[in-house]
Amino acid sequence: MIFNSIEFILFLPIVFLLYWLVFNKKLSHQNGLLLIASYFFYGWWSWMFLGLLFISTAMDYAYGYGVASTNRKKARLFLWLSALNNFGVLGVFKYFNFFATELQHGFLLLGIKTNPILLQVALPIGISFYTFHGMSYVFDIYNGKQRPIKNFIDYALFVSFFPLLVAGPIERAHHLLPQLQKRRFFNYQQAVEGCRLILWGLFKKVVIADALAVTVDSIFSNYLDLNGFTLIIGAIAFSFQIYGDFSGYSDIAIGTAKLLGFELLSNFKFPYFSRDIAEFWRRWHISLSSWFRDYLYIPMGGSKKGKLISIRNTFVVFLISGFWHGANWNFIAWGFIHACGFLTLLLLNKNRKHVNTVVAQFAKTPSLIELFQIISTFAFVSFAWIFFRAKSLTMALDYIRHIGISIWQEPGQFFTLPGGKLTIIYILPLILIDWYLRFDERKLRLPKTEFLRIAIYIILSLFIAFQILTYFYSKPSSFIYFQF
Amino acid sequence: MKLFISKTLFVGIIAFAFLVAFKLILPENKNYNSAFVNKLDILISHTQERKIVLIGGSSVGHGISAEQIQNATHLTTINLGHHAGFGLVDFRDLVLSTINKDDIIVFAPEWEFYANPIYFDTATLEDLYNNSHYLELTKNPNYKSFKSLILKKTGIINSLIPNHSPCRYDCYNNNGDIISTCGAKPLSITDYSVCFDYFNYELFSNTFPFINRPNTLIVFPPTQKRVYSRCRKQFDFIETQLFKTKLLILDSASANVYDESCFFDAEYHLSCENRILRTNKIIPKLIELMKISN
Numbered sequence: 001m002i003f004n005s006i007e008f009i010l011f012l013p014i015v016f017l018l019y020w021l022v023f024n025k026k027l028s029h030q031n032g033l034l035l036i037a038s039y040f041f042y043g044w045w046s047w048m049f050l051g052l053l054f055i056s057t058a059m060d061y062a063y064g065y066g067v068a069s070t071n072r073k074k075a076r077l078f079l080w081l082s083a084l085n086n087f088g089v090l091g092v093f094k095y096f097n098f099f100a101t102e103l104q105h106g107f108l109l110l111g112i113k114t115n116p117i118l119l120q121v122a123l124p125i126g127i128s129f130y131t132f133h134g135m136s137y138v139f140d141i142y143n144g145k146q147r148p149i150k151n152f153i154d155y156a157l158f159v160s161f162f163p164l165l166v167a168g169p170i171e172r173a174h175h176l177l178p179q180l181q182k183r184r185f186f187n188y189q190q191a192v193e194g195c196r197l198i199l200w201g202l203f204k205k206v207v208i209a210d211a212l213a214v215t216v217d218s219i220f221s222n223y224l225d226l227n228g229f230t231l232i233i234g235a236i237a238f239s240f241q242i243y244g245d246f247s248g249y250s251d252i253a254i255g256t257a258k259l260l261g262f263e264l265l266s267n268f269k270f271p272y273f274s275r276d277i278a279e280f281w282r283r284w285h286i287s288l289s290s291w292f293r294d295y296l297y298i299p300m301g302g303s304k305k306g307k308l309i310s311i312r313n314t315f316v317v318f319l320i321s322g323f324w325h326g327a328n329w330n331f332i333a334w335g336f337i338h339a340c341g342f343l344t345l346l347l348l349n350k351n352r353k354h355v356n357t358v359v360a361q362f363a364k365t366p367s368l369i370e371l372f373q374i375i376s377t378f379a380f381v382s383f384a385w386i387f388f389r390a391k392s393l394t395m396a397l398d399y400i401r402h403i404g405i406s407i408w409q410e411p412g413q414f415f416t417l418p419g420g421k422l423t424i425i426y427i428l429p430l431i432l433i434d435w436y437l438r439f440d441e442r443k444l445r446l447p448k449t450e451f452l453r454i455a456i457y458i459i460l461s462l463f464i465a466f467q468i469l470t471y472f473y474s475k476p477s478s479f480i481y482f483q484f
Numbered sequence: 485m486k487l488f489i490s491k492t493l494f495v496g497i498i499a500f501a502f503l504v505a506f507k508l509i510l511p512e513n514k515n516y517n518s519a520f521v522n523k524l525d526i527l528i529s530h531t532q533e534r535k536i537v538l539i540g541g542s543s544v545g546h547g548i549s550a551e552q553i554q555n556a557t558h559l560t561t562i563n564l565g566h567h568a569g570f571g572l573v574d575f576r577d578l579v580l581s582t583i584n585k586d587d588i589i590v591f592a593p594e595w596e597f598y599a600n601p602i603y604f605d606t607a608t609l610e611d612l613y614n615n616s617h618y619l620e621l622t623k624n625p626n627y628k629s630f631k632s633l634i635l636k637k638t639g640i641i642n643s644l645i646p647n648h649s650p651c652r653y654d655c656y657n658n659n660g661d662i663i664s665t666c667g668a669k670p671l672s673i674t675d676y677s678v679c680f681d682y683f684n685y686e687l688f689s690n691t692f693p694f695i696n697r698p699n700t701l702i703v704f705p706p707t708q709k710r711v712y713s714r715c716r717k718q719f720d721f722i723e724t725q726l727f728k729t730k731l732l733i734l735d736s737a738s739a740n741v742y743d744e745s746c747f748f749d750a751e752y753h754l755s756c757e758n759r760i761l762r763t764n765k766i767i768p769k770l771i772e773l774m775k776i777s778n
Contacts, residue, residue, distance in 0.1 A: 020485060186485050195492065454495060461499035466506070 001044040002166075003252045004206050011041065016259055020186050027183040031157050034260065038162040042126070045166075049124040052089070057159045059085050060134035064148040064155075067141045075142060082138040086131040093123055098327030126166035128324060132291060133159045137173040139295050145174045154180050163256040167249050169267040169287035172294075176262070184261030194258030196444045199457060201251025202464045208426045209244030212237050215423045220389060223399050228407030230414040231399060233423065238389045239382045240427050243272065246285070254442065265290075270438045272381075272431075273359045275373035277341035278351040280381060288324070292317045303346065310346060315339045325388070330396050334387040341380055358438055520566045523660045524578070527562050531582040536561040536770065539579065540592040541568025542662075543705045543752030548592065549763040550659035556767045557774060559588075563660035568594045568752075573602045573691060580694060588773055589694055590766065592703035594752055595715075598722050599680030601691035665748045666756035678707075679715035683722045685729065695731055698776075701769060702726070702733045704740040706754050706762065712741045734769055 001007050015037045023029040043050050063085070066078030091099075100116035107114045137158065140146035149155045158177050164170075219226060219234030226234075250267035257264045271284035281289050297317045303310040315336075322335020345351040359374065360366045366374060383400075390396035437445055446453045527537065536559050538544050544565025554561040564579065572593065583589065596603045657663050694700055704723075712719065719737045726733055746758040754762060 186488075188485075188488055191488050454498075457495045458499050458502065461495060462502050462506075465499060465503050 001041050003249065003256075004202060007044065011037075012256065012259075019260060024186075027181070028151075028153070030184060031151075031153050031180060034161065035153055035157045038157065038160040038165060041162040042160065042165055045125050046122070052124055052127075053130060053160060054156075056086070056089060056131060056134060057156050058152075060138055060159070061149075061152060061155050063138050064141050067138050068148045079138060079142045082135060086135050090127060090131055092119070093121065093127055095323075095327045129168050129170055130159050130165060132170045132288075133164075133173075135295065136170070136291065137177075140173040146177065149177060149181075151181075161257070161262075163253040163260075163262075164264060167246070167253070168285075169250055169253065169265045170291050171265060171287070172291075175265060179262050187261065190258050190261065193443060194255040196446070196457075197251045197255030197258065197442070199255075199460045199464070200444055201248040201253075201255060203248070203460050204244040204251065204430070205248030207463045208430055209241050209248060211426050212241035212244065212423060216241050216389070220399070223395075223402055226402075226406075227409040228403040228405070231403045232407075233414045235382045235386050235389075237423050237427070239272070239378070239385050240430060242385065242388070243268075244430060266441055269441045270434050272378055273374055273434070273438055274377050275354050275359060275370060276345055276350070276377055277338065277380060278345045279354040280377055281338070281342065282355070288321065292321055296320065307347070311343060314343050314346060318342065329393040330387045330390050333393055333396065334384050337384040337387065341384075360438075522656065523562070523564055523566065526658070526660060527564065527579065527582050530560050530562065532584075533560050534584060534586055535559060536588045536590065537579065537583065538563045538565055538590045538592070538660075539572065540565050540703075540705070541572075541594045541597075541752065542566065543568075543594055543754070544590075544592050545660070545662045546665065546748065547706045547752065547754040547759050547762055548590065548703070548766065549661050549759050551657055551661055552760065552763045553767060553770060554659060557770055559774070561659055565592075565660070565662075568596060568603070571603060572597060576692065576694075583694070585699075587699065588770060589697065589700040590703060590770070591692065591695060591700055592705060593692075594705045595678035595680065595707075595719070595722075598688060599678075599682050601688050661759075663756070665753070678711060679718050681718060683718075683725060685725045689729075698732070699773060700732060701766070701773060702731055703766060704733075704735070704737045705752055706740050706742055706747075706758075707737065708744050708747065708751070709741055710744065711751075712738070732773070734766060739765075 001011060015033070019030060019033055023033040039050055039053075042053060060082055063078045063082035067075045067082070069075045069078070097118045100118055104114050104116045137146065137155070141148055149158075154177065157180055158171070158173065161171075161176070161180075216234060216238045219230060219237070223231055223234070247268040254264045254266070265287050267285060267287050269283040269286065271280050274280035274283055297313050300313045300316065301309045302313060318335040318339035319332055320335070322331040322333070322338075325331045325334070342351065345353075359370050386399055387393070387396040390399055446456060536550070536553055536557065538548050538550055538553075538561070540548075542565060545563060545567075546565070548563065548565065550561040550563035553559075689695060695702060707719070723737050740762075742754065742758060746755060747753055748755045
């Protein structure tokens, strides 16, 4: 089941009403209902992979007890077993075919012909997310931040909680589990904020990202026939498409959790207003980047063991982050580009320049310097997105080469493309609204007059409903991050 | 809790009321893209009859006259030629499910389909029902009642597209030929390149298996003179590969080369006068085919 489907629009109110009106008397009832709802939500996509989700959950639950052992050696053994188990699952379902094919290519270079066995199995949705949830639990116990949980239902719900099951935000055990272990009470303000986030998230996904996808797909499918200027616009449009798509998803997830009385971690903080690449990574897919920071970068020594170790760690984290997104060289290249950008700041000791500030904090518009910083960071990020969006590394390089060779030919070509003119119509409001909201991603600032607020809700709902109903008899478009 | 539910319901009901109002008030938009709905409807309504079906992109819609063929052969002829950007693969199975053994197919794909049989342009499809989902829609018994809402949506989108588009919804005749260009002043013709280096016959044949039927006639697309001279090497290669097979091919790529002045507007769009001439070349072959299959 996906958030922009009719099924989910029916599913959510049913769960909401059952949760607050029928199963609200006891904590165990609340969690039991949410666990059933979460498995139903996942099983709607594929009931066969429910088994994998359950086994993965049960294993990490057991490892949690092993890691809690006072014997440090034994604890470390269980920690490794958990990592092996989770990476093993990922390896089989996500990376097996990639390594098999690459090995074949390697052997071919040596003149040896092989016939690799390839797995003909679909990638279970959300596998990269729920395995990371499981690992976060075991790591937190190992680091003393979390105690093993007695109630299996609570733990299973932590891994499979439906708002974040398929595409995050990747929660931390020490953040979500305490909320799961307390009975929730309905909070009007929290529910209203949740509804607003759901509406805004759906709008970003269904109306903006899906509309931009039309232009982006067209440009990336026909890039050989298009000029450089159009290809640049294609990359920019994809930057906004993926932002609308994924931040939209995160908003819906956070909003849904709020409706049920939970506060999830933030995942996006207006990343395209970042003034450098380090700030971008503190604002883009925050739950993943902080996961890598806490469970990989810092355990490897972070930036405290000298420059060389910092450089190594930065590359490891960004390359793995790229590889996490997909088993393909273009994702690794994407990670590499970001590593280079980040490293430049790290070596100049400028990577923490914009930690706790927001652009134009005390002004309505950015200063010229800030504007230059925002545009140059965005240009860098958009350049890297070409590698992310392309189907292969070769295609990405070819796309960039075409930008170079035909940049000044027919500059008006973009506007003759179907949907071309609309691209600006979709991007501009997103930038303006984000600029207005930039101080707090979790609370959407709305007019104080109730009439105006309701009018905004209705307009957003209409746009969304129109779009969703259009595809009523067909499949709604999926979220980009579902493939990871 | 009650306040929250009542307010949410209030917003939901108002939004729903607006949606219903939109459905009732907005007129259905009729345009080039939405015309494809009608073409498929025409085809489906003739499923049981013996017929001639013309398949291809807009070069077929503009460049072959189904009406003329029907008059000459006395067989129902349907022109399915539509914008090549819709792709041919998506609706292939639907079309084939309506084709009987003795039906005749005239297959005239644009050069793009030789290089990439699964070619399509998602941007164009958005105007219709978002890629191949449209086909799922047509198979759904409820699609007709829902069709109007979608046409309204395309109406909103198309209101942003210039009105001088030569092919509007009402510019098709009952056979599906584009007739709005007939008698109209030609627009400027754009140059383009189709010098694709890649052609894989096996892939082409696997994608369009109906080309191997004894009743399928293959016709090369109408090509501008300058484009032909530029891409001749590639066209020759494709032609040679096709001639090596047992496929029924009307003539040659060079026989479909026309001066730029013969086109109405875009790349493959022949003017009405030249469509007549081109169709006249196809008719004798079709009559011959009919005799054989009888």
